[in-house]
Amino acid sequence: MAILDPRIDEYLRGLRPERSAVMREMEAVAERDGVPIVHWETGRFLATLVGALGAPRVLEVGTAIGYSTLHMAEALGEGGSIVTLEIDESRAAQARSFLERAGVADRVEIVLGDARETIPTLAGPWDVIFVDAAKEQYREYIALAEPQASERCALVVDNLLMGGEVAAADGAGTRWRPESLAEARALNRELTSGGSWIGSVLPVGDGVGFATRFRRAPA
């Protein structure tokens, strides 16, 4: 479900350019196999961020078939890199194949396993952390990655508006599970009110949390 007024959603869709052959194939595979991937606009948001930072070290939690990874990898400058985490072996293999065919595999490391176990084994520092795996585990991933976040790390989190259902009344029938909605609502509050991170929730794609590390003024 789109979070925007249908006319605006349709207008934005009309701005989407022709995709590269690999990007198009990934979208077709995701559609055919029901693999959830970021909206095109979210992919471009990630690419813009990575491109503006130049050569960041990126941690991505939730690779699937590598679609958002490809958006970011194409925008990485010389020396930048992406470590992307996936629990599903066959999806990780599909991602590897797509990224090789797109010519960006040299800057991407795919780490297989449960991100809650793999994150603590990885060496940062992370300049960008992009979270897009199991929704109920979002805050756990962020807490585990935070010790390796660089001083000016940008945090990006997908699906924080969940098709608008985060605004649904208690007890309303929703497509997203109550546990996922509860996690998104809790994280939206944290990101906007300033705990370890401070930022906003942007109505891009399915709702994108965008934050940086909270720095209190020296006493």
Ligand SMILES: C[S@@+](CC[C@H](N)C(=O)[O-])C[C@H]1O[C@@H](n2cnc3c(N)ncnc32)[C@H](O)[C@@H]1O
């Ligand atoms: C929404 S998809 C990722 C989509 C991808 N970021 C994109 O837009 O192209 C979420 C992925 O996270 C993976 N996942 C779920 N729980 C995980 C965990 N605990 N550790 C690592 N990956 C996990 C799922 O297997 C799934 O492929």
